[in-house]
Amino acid sequence: MSEKILMKGNEAIGEAAVVAGCRHYFGYPITPQSELIEYMAKRLPQVDGVFLQAESEVAAINMVYGAASAGCRVMTSSSSPGISLKQEGISYIAGSQLPCVIVNVQRGGPGLGSIQPGQADYFQATKGGGHGDYRNIVLAPNSVQEMADITIEAFDLADKWRNAVMILGDGALGQMMEPVEFKESSSKPVEKSWAATGRRGRAKPNIVNSLYLQPDLMEKHNHVLQEKYAKIQAEETRWEALNTEDAEVIVVAYGITSRIAMTAINKARANGVKVGLFRPISLWPFPSQPLAELAKTAKAFVVFEMSAGQMVEDVRLAVNGAKPVSFHGRTGGMLPTPKELYEKIISVANGEGGK
Amino acid sequence: MAERTFGRPEALLDVPTHYCPGCHHGIIHRLVAEVIDELKVIDRTIGVASVGCSALAYDYFNVDMVQAPHGRAPAVATGVKRVHPDGVVFTYQGDGDIAAIGTAEIVHAAARGERITTIFVNNAIYGMTGGQMAPTSLVNQVTTTSPYGRKQDSAGMPIRLSEMLATLDGAKYLARVAVNNPANMAKAKAAIKKAFEIQIAGLGFSMVEVLSTCPTNWGMSAIESGTWMEKNMMPYYPLGTFRSGEEVAK
Amino acid sequence: MNQEMIFAGFGGQGVMLMGQILAYAGMMEGQQVSWFPAYGPEMRGGTANCSVIIGDEAVGTPIVTEPQVVVAMNLPSLDKFEPHLAAGGILLINSSLIERPAKRSDVKALLVPCNDIAKELGNPKVANMVMVGAIVAASGVVKIESVLQVLAKKIFKNKPEVMQLNEQAIRRGMACIS
Numbered sequence: 059m060s061e062k063i064l065m066k067g068n069e070a071i072g073e074a075a076v077v078a079g080c081r082h083y084f085g086y087p088i089t090p091q092s093e094l095i096e097y098m099a100k101r102l103p104q105v106d107g108v109f110l111q112a113e114s115e116v117a118a119i120n121m122v123y124g125a126a127s128a129g130c131r132v133m134t135s136s137s138s139p140g141i142s143l144k145q146e147g148i149s150y151i152a153g154s155q156l157p158c159v160i161v162n163v164q165r166g167g168p169g170l171g172s173i174q175p176g177q178a179d180y181f182q183a184t185k186g187g188g189h190g191d192y193r194n195i196v197l198a199p200n201s202v203q204e205m206a207d208i209t210i211e212a213f214d215l216a217d218k219w220r221n222a223v224m225i226l227g228d229g230a231l232g233q234m235m236e237p238v239e240f241k242e243s244s245s246k247p248v249e250k251s252w253a254a255t256g257r258r259g260r261a262k263p264n265i266v267n268s269l270y271l272q273p274d275l276m277e278k279h280n281h282v283l284q285e286k287y288a289k290i291q292a293e294e295t296r297w298e299a300l301n302t303e304d305a306e307v308i309v310v311a312y313g314i315t316s317r318i319a320m321t322a323i324n325k326a327r328a329n330g331v332k333v334g335l336f337r338p339i340s341l342w343p344f345p346s347q348p349l350a351e352l353a354k355t356a357k358a359f360v361v362f363e364m365s366a367g368q369m370v371e372d373v374r375l376a377v378n379g380a381k382p383v384s385f386h387g388r389t390g391g392m393l394p395t396p397k398e399l400y401e402k403i404i405s406v407a408n409g410e411g412g413k
Numbered sequence: 414m415a416e417r418t419f420g421r422p423e424a425l426l427d428v429p430t431h432y433c434p435g436c437h438h439g440i441i442h443r444l445v446a447e448v449i450d451e452l453k454v455i456d457r458t459i460g461v462a463s464v465g466c467s468a469l470a471y472d473y474f475n476v477d478m479v480q481a482p483h484g485r486a487p488a489v490a491t492g493v494k495r496v497h498p499d500g501v502v503f504t505y506q507g508d509g510d511i512a513a514i515g516t517a518e519i520v521h522a523a524a525r526g527e528r529i530t531t532i533f534v535n536n537a538i539y540g541m542t543g544g545q546m547a548p549t550s551l552v553n554q555v556t557t558t559s560p561y562g563r564k565q566d567s568a569g570m571p572i573r574l575s576e577m578l579a580t581l582d583g584a585k586y587l588a589r590v591a592v593n594n595p596a597n598m599a600k601a602k603a604a605i606k607k608a609f610e611i612q613i614a615g616l617g618f619s620m621v622e623v624l625s626t627c628p629t630n631w632g633m634s635a636i637e638s639g640t641w642m643e644k645n646m647m648p649y650y651p652l653g654t655f656r657s658g659e660e661v662a663k
Numbered sequence: 664m665n666q667e668m669i670f671a672g673f674g675g676q677g678v679m680l681m682g683q684i685l686a687y688a689g690m691m692e693g694q695q696v697s698w699f700p701a702y703g704p705e706m707r708g709g710t711a712n713c714s715v716i717i718g719d720e721a722v723g724t725p726i727v728t729e730p731q732v733v734v735a736m737n738l739p740s741l742d743k744f745e746p747h748l749a750a751g752g753i754l755l756i757n758s759s760l761i762e763r764p765a766k767r768s769d770v771k772a773l774l775v776p777c778n779d780i781a782k783e784l785g786n787p788k789v790a791n792m793v794m795v796g797a798i799v800a801a802s803g804v805v806k807i808e809s810v811l812q813v814l815a816k817k818i819f820k821n822k823p824e825v826m827q828l829n830e831q832a833i834r835r836g837m838a839c840i841s
Contacts, residue, residue, distance in 0.1 A: 124492020
């Protein structure tokens with residue numbers, strides 16, 4: 059397929075997974091990601107894949123755990139409350155070092171929350187979420203095309219690092235339609251000599267496990283994980299910087315919020331304000347280094363999120379007090395308007411936002 | 414020449430287990446391993462260990478194993494089986510794992526007719542965590558979380574999982590067995606073999622519930638616990654076949 | 664320059680599809696496009712609306728807050744979105760179902776009796792297509808040929824027998840705009 063088609067973000071993730079060679083999907087319906095599970099239900103049988111609607115998000119992530127243990131490319135998706143339910147399985151996946159792709163089409167929270175777009179699961183996605191010391195690679199697209207491209211890349215990264223990759227979208231990206239083009243995946247299947255496939259002539263059994271009853275061995279395993287995470291931080295950090303070279307004000311935003319911010323930034327630029335956008339694409343590993351570099355040239359930072367202020371903490375750690383970092387957020391499923399972001403940019407540019 | 418008539422099954426590794434003296438896990442492991450050998454499926458068997466005393470089953474079986482979160486073994490096994498439909502996939506779960514925290518997973522795996530086999534070891538107590546009340550603990554049974562005995566008016570009656578699953582069409586073979594004497598062991602092995610055969614034939618879900626002792630947490634000797642099981646467990650958990658597999662044989 | 668539009672009506676009037684047809688037509692012409700639905704329980708029988716952006720610039724926010732074109736298929740939609748229309752913008756009113764005139768005098772209000780024309784054509788379902796024709800004629804955001812291509816190749820790919828009626832409806836809608 060190279061023709062452009064108009065697709066919802068949720069559907070684009072589904073098609074991209076198929077392009078990436080994913081033939082197993084386990085999920086449970088929840089708004090606003092249901093188009094994705096519906097897409098997989100329709101699409102996977104056409105490519106001799108396995109679609110299974112689980113009895114719960116808990117069961118779905120454990121089916122993912124089983125399928126990943128068995129050595130295949132596998133995906134699940136949900137939205138905020140459902141992702142909370144998956145955290146137990148995600149921790150086991152981290153402990154057992156299993157590759158898989160998990161999609162969170164975020165909505166407003168906490169609790170049952172709202173069904174409109176949110177970004178309040180940033181902490182949960184990037185700081186662990188489940189129990190134990192672990193990290194998921196977290197990628198945040200901001201267009202339907204990027205949702206497709208990132209999904210394909212996510213499967214490669216998962217296999218490369220034997221790690222869960224979470225695609226952190228939101229209801230707006232999931233529901234909106236934009237043109238999308240699916241390029242062939244260039245990735246080659248990765249040999250998974252560790253997988254539980256049945257011995258099939260192998261002398262010794264393969265065991266997929268996260269249990270270490272001896273604490274010294276558990277610590278040793280943790281060291282292995284931390285070494286891996288350090289390498290991922292060194293190699294897989296992704297971001298986009300637009301108009302930041304001469305910018306006095308740097309807006310930091312990801313996902314749909316970065317799109318709204320771009321509209322506000324363009325208007326501010328047109329009015330002579332030197333403002334640029336720094337957009338983290340990998341939320342973990344977080345692009346701290348390039349932000350620290352920008353702190354040398356910019357005068358102030360302002361973070362826009364659909365949360366009460368989560369990513370802003372990572373921005374402040376990166377900027378490390380060198381320049382003021384202010385924040386503007388909306389919560390509960392409310393999207394900020396370009397107008398309110400524009401006004402915030404202007405106030406920061408005028409030196410009023412340095413709190 | 415003397416003929417060797419008894420030895421360790423190939424599907425069982427030559428390592429000492431951590432199970433307590435008088436516990437039935439060792440016997441049940443052996444029966445499962447013998448069945449794997451006899452069916453010649455060691456090369457395509459994938460076991461799923463659960464959480465409980467048998468969490469370390471992956472150290473004992475000579476087949477590929479996945480260790481599952483508490484109660485989730487049927488979901489994990491579903492994932493494994495859907496990737497390897499030609500594999501022989503079994504879960505090995507205790508009563509706390511399967512009949513409390515994992516109730517949804519076992520019910521729905523059975524309802525889907527998932528082509529997996531579950532070995533369900535019922536000893537009416539939480540063994541690994543130190544003898545707490547299980548969903549299968551008997552009325553008036555004293556445990557560390559029912560120090561005055563299980564009370565029906567607050568904890569309800571123990572769950573008979575095999576009978577419950579027998580209402581589901583996807584469950585093709587369901588039997589309750591015991592391994593407290595040689596005759597019962599022979600019947601238990603036959604049931605386990607039948608359960609695996611049902612799976613291999615692609616007919617649907619199969620489960621064998623094996624009654625077991627827990628001398629340590631019951632606070633008894635091995636012999637006393639055998640008697641206690643016969644007198645108290647067997648009347649409430651009658652041995653028998655609840656779905657014979659014959660329904661699907663035609 | 665991008666055209667920002669809002670399509671609104673009650674659930675079942677086909678307003679989401681109207682937006683998608685326009686976005687698809689824009690994409691076929693090589694324009695930058697986006698379609699964004701207001702989603703939620705209110706979509707079932709309540710008011711439904713979607714934002715569509717078409718133009719030659721990369722789309723920033725896909726959510727339209729100050730539209731240049733508002734399409735109101737029923738009265739609640741007109742009440743809700745008329746105040747947001749940019750000065751000089753186009754206000755398309757389904758006059759079959761909306762009796763009041765536009766309140767704004769700084770916009771170009773156009774009346775399209777969508778349901779009456781659809782009834783004349785023998786199928787009330789094509790009321791939204793009448794409006795699609797009117798939008799194309801009034802805004803020029805996409806070419807009519809592109810719209811017809813979208814219908815033939817995407818929307819009614821498996822139902823070619825309904826193409827003629829839908830094209831008729833579109834042309835009648837265009838004719839409403841002089």
